[in-house]
Amino acid sequence: MPLLRLLNTTTFRLAIAYMVLFAVSGFALIGIVYWSTTSFMSRQTDATVAAEIQGLVEQYQTGGIQRLISVIQARSRVAGDSLYLLAEADGTAIVGNLSAWPDVVPDEDGWITLEFERPLDTGPELHQARARIAPVEGRFRILVGRDIEQRMHIVATIRNSLGWALAITAALGLLGGALLARYTMGRLDEINRTSRRIIQGDLSRRVPVRGSGDELDQTADNLNAMLDQIERLMMGMRQVTDNIAHDLRSPLNRLRNRIEVTLMEARGDEAYRAALESTIDEADELINTFNALLSIARVEAGALREDMSELDLSQLARDVAELYEPLAEERGIELAAQVSEGLRLRGNRELLSQSIANLVDNAIKYSPSGAKVTLRVTPMPDNAVRIEVADQGPGIPAGERENVTKRFVRLEESRSEPGVGLGLSLVAAVVRLHHGALELSDPAEGSGLLVVVELPLA
């Protein structure tokens, strides 16, 4: 992966920002420890030095210069970290473990920092010391100090670790950021690669899911679900196009042939007129088929969902029965409507009417004279309504029933009858639009077809 790209990722930048934040806070933490440690240590040193000078001055006041000299002599012998020097006012050393009065200008409280040679087992070492100078009665001067070399060491150690901490934080931050960026970038690259393939036309591709359930997996899952949906729609579209082609090709062909044949030889006005009339009939049929396909497509797309209103399904079913009753009678068919009262639901009046009409129309169309067609609308226990249309026609073989309710599919035998399969397809689409269920089965007695539609009530 090119470095420049890596540096340019959001993840990497975030990681660096975090690194800087951690570095600053780490630095601040150690800095506070450093500051408080050193100031505590120097305050302690200063306090003991000041106290000791105070003590020595008091020795002088009680025992005079001789007492002071002997005390300093005694302390110098077991000096360790301490420095002592008693001198004349002019700086001539009297007693102490410091060889000469240091040539350093003290501050107003008499504090100085000096360097001295400390004799150690390994030989003399140049050490730093903090000391205070105090006058004794104007005739003498006294210096008391402490070796602060160790303190300086501690400070240096703390300073060193501060530097190291910063360096390590920076290194870890950079490394972690790079690793994180590489990981997320790899995952996103997978998604992008898949997307490009799909854009190029390979709709069957899917984004790989790692199974970790993290947000990238969720993104991949959602993308895949979206792709599935798109593929389903594409399939549906392809099927629709195929079926439209199938449904329109043969009548168009018939239409064209008829005109061609009519024109083949000279005929009388009457023959032309008859041919034109048949042509118009066929064109009307084509328009019917086309409108039916368009309606189904619109219902399928849910485009008519806004036209839903509260309606009286009982009334609607009775109206359809009334519309078809004369037709049934003319064909010697008994149309029995058994409709329960007051079944109200929210739906599209026009589409529900048309659906029930299509079912009754089919039932009458396929029933022989003397048969009985039943339209039954009854309430169901779980807030639903059941619409049944039963006929005594040839029925539909059990194996083919599933197909009939699928979009645009119709039985081969009924292909010759215009609009029949489309009628059922529309019913199926309308039922789906109303969140209902459509089922084809056998009537309770005798042969024929029983169409059952169940719709949820308002």
Place this chain on the structure above:
Amino acid sequence: MNRAHSLDRIDAVPASNPELSVICANADAALGLSPMRVLVIEDDAEAAAYIARGLKEQGHLVENATDGETGLARAREDRFDALIVDRMLPHVDGLTIVATIRDEGVRTPVLFLSALGEVDDRVKGLKAGGDDYLTKPFAFSELTARLDALVRRGSPDEIRTKFVVSDLEIDILARSCKRGGERIDLQPREFKLLEYLMRNAGQVVTRTMLLENVWEYHFDPQTNVIDVHISRLRSKIDKRFGEPLLHTIRGAGYSLRAPA
């Protein structure tokens, strides 16, 4: 869609079909066919020419506007008997034209034409102030029948409760029907059907118009159920009474009219 043979009323009626020629002659005589001034606002030149030619052959005066702006300007002049307005037009769409002239008080009957043609589109068209709605492709006989119904139905303020055609009479309030003084019993829907035919007496009424106005359905049943309703009605009002009043106009629809 209807199964209309659209050219019947435009083309010369062949002499070999005496029944049809008599009906058409009767119709012309009964209506007097005063020419209408019709403005067709339609951007599809071929469709516009087809409509214009058909209407002119029926003796009407037709003007054509090919875009919304021109259409709106002419429609505002308020000198037409009817407007035929396409929904989709360049510059100003059909809905806007009709809504605009209705706001300005122009009450010319409007027939919308649309290739969209679903229930919601129809409702939008009627809400905008259209009087009727026809989906493309349509049969010409459907267009003329609807246009006639729009122009001749008169003022909507006019409330009539009694209709008489020859010796057939109905009373809307009393829900009664008589022919030659003899009472005829009709089912409620039969009464509504007859009422619509009486209101449009002398004109051609298509099956789709009956479905829309009597049954309030805006879809066409797969089988033609209207014919059966008509023949039932006919057996009640015509069968026993000499001269028939309810005629089938082949390829177009039906017409209720007095004998010549």
